[in-house]
Amino acid sequence: MDVKEIRKQFPILHQEVNDSPLVYLDSAATSQKPYKVIEAVEDYYRRYNSNVHRGVHTLGSLATDGYEGAREKVRSFIHAASTQEIVFTRGTTTAINTVAYSYGRTNLQEGDEIVLTPMEHHSNIIPWQQTAKATGATLKYIPMQADGTLSLEDVKATITSNTKIVAVTHVSNVLGTLNPIREIAQIAHDNGAVILVDGAQSVPHMKVNVQELDCDFFAFSGHKMGGPTGIGVLYGKKQLLENMEPVEFGGEMIDFVDLYDATWKELPWKFEGGTPIIAGAIGLGAAIDFLEDIGMDNIEAHEMELAQYALEQLKDVGGLQIYGPEQRAALVTFNIDSVHPHDAATVLDAEGIAVRAGHHCAQPLMKWLDVVATARASFYVYNTKEDIDTLKESLIKTKEYFGDVFA
Template structure:
């Protein structure tokens, strides 16, 4: 269906407020998205009617909670087109998912002299775990070549890849540049080299259709709170045979099969990796979020956000004194700097106009160094943002420049 943001916004009550006596324009969606009424009501209904611990309970509420929790797993499986429900593991978020792959899988297959390949555009969550694994295993951390406009140089990657390159950890979409990486092509190259690919999908899953089977990635990680769901819930997808090799990182209840006095055996997937009481309400919430996204349509969301990008980017790049980072083909994420004004001052000035943007290094300090800057302003859009909001954002930039006495740039 065609997206009507005016109608959609009625589902997001938080957007209907004033900030500093101005209508709120929320452009911090890369950090976290707002939640529709259907998600809020579904989580509340769980606590009001079905709250109990999952799995081994035999009473009615426990059965309801278990059914809701496992239905959520099935919904995620279908949403990302996983082959088996056992390939969907509930975690706290992208960060935990990536850490589990690093510690529970990569640390077992890497040996001294092997290479872990990353890109300069990685979020710290998809870099720091690999730094730690490299220290622990004796592997090397190697950075992919990147073009000046912030894309992976695929041909150079193919040329430099060697037998020591055992694992590629790569973002599907950059949280700073908006770059969408060619995951299937990268996966094919890695697999031809008998390597593995781990994908950070936090900035992709909310904004475009994702088919992990078609991407042929080995592991894929994402967070609920960036796709309308509550905080504290995320997904680790892995190919079954590889996920089955992943050593649990948390030990205790629910993940065991038998417990003896001195040793234990562990449950089958997926439960072996979900020790302790899980975030049941978060799982319920991510199902409700997926249901909402599917009612709108992921293809439609991607198309609508492209239209917003086509409105914002050409104008942003023509404003005097503005440096914009990233390629022309991108998600609706725009990182930029205004000459002579610190990003935090810019963000504060936007906030005075009711516009929520983010300023800082965006958990991507190596990328900041690569770009030759310390920080930037970031405006990130979602499908509930309107063209009028995009226009007002652009019109506010000269106001910000004038406020700081920078109007002649």
């Protein structure tokens, strides 16, 4: 895997920010886009922009082929059994909300339990809070170990016969924790519950096989894997999706309408009301092609090497607190003693280094860590060890700068 050649495919990386070469370390928030994706979206708008499914003219047929072809690419990429199990959404958030509203509010009642973890992104907490309020169900949280991992014994102790839904992230966007989804799914199923997995931080970085994981629902976003913004995926087992009602109603998702009633299209289209995200889906398909050309095993190995290298190098920076387990996905979340992470990120930006600072849409986890906010450097296929070296040097300068300011 030639990272230098891969970097050439990302036009945004070849620029200076604040008179320094850009070092982009914020891919957990959104990844950069390769030429292949940019050109696929441009080609759609330039050459065959049209609506899908309903038209019989040439442009409509080309658009439909591109849109549905992307669905097949997604199916193959995550190893779903059928394209009927692949629903295009606006992103991970919309996918989770769809399950919370359509499945959760229909199947939950007072006394039932929804089980989460404290490391969830807000997008996998708030929909379940609202579902619990609407149905009378109870929220429960699997406790975390000191290093930010989950113990299967705690999972078994938390999930009970009253549990109806388990919603858990595959990879923490703050700690980099990789959760044992297959084992959690087995425990959930043994207790009669279904499991939803937030895969926003896993699908871009490693091979995912939803059938091997045996998850009932799986959600992820295109923009974190080299695809456009505004496109995401909800995978659901066919028998579950068939028994769920749509949450958006209107054109495209209907079979027949009269003045007083309507019927829905078959899967997956009954969940895709209105003109769908055509260009986004086509761009996502191009992103999948790009990633598969490199090889997901190669991407995962490269990122794991970067993560371990970053841990080793940043531990040498005095006064740096790093959060999360030793074995982690490709990100490092940290704080510098006596320096607010927003201030640290501002100084790093002055040297062309883009990191994320804040609560990362994970305020319950910040509370568990006993901090208000953190800084986060996250890596992707286009990052190098040199990027980490630059980060380390700048963090040392940042620490020295604030040391002088407060001296």
